[in-house]
Amino acid sequence: MLSDWELWACANHVLQTHGDQAPVHVADQIGALALAGDAAGIQTWQAIAARIVQLTSETADRPLQ
Numbered sequence: 001m002l003s004d005w006e007l008w009a010c011a012n013h014v015l016q017t018h019g020d021q022a023p024v025h026v027a028d029q030i031g032a033l034a035l036a037g038d039a040a041g042i043q044t045w046q047a048i049a050a051r052i053v054q055l056t057s058e059t060a061d062r063p064l065q
Contacts, residue, residue, distance in 0.1 A: 001040070001047075023049070
């Protein structure tokens with residue numbers, strides 16, 4: 001498994017590379033890994049997806065309390 005920092009970096013890279021299509025790219029990756037039976041890869045991409053959601057949510061602009 002990647003470190004937390006690496007997962008955030010991957011999420012940021014996917015957003016920069018794929019923009020609004022980032023969720024589609026993530027879904028494609030998870031689908032391919034599911035077909036290959038790669039549970040660890042699926043888990044990694046799910047963690048990246050969660051960070052993409054956080055980066056793109058409206059609350060991301062709010063300061064942490």
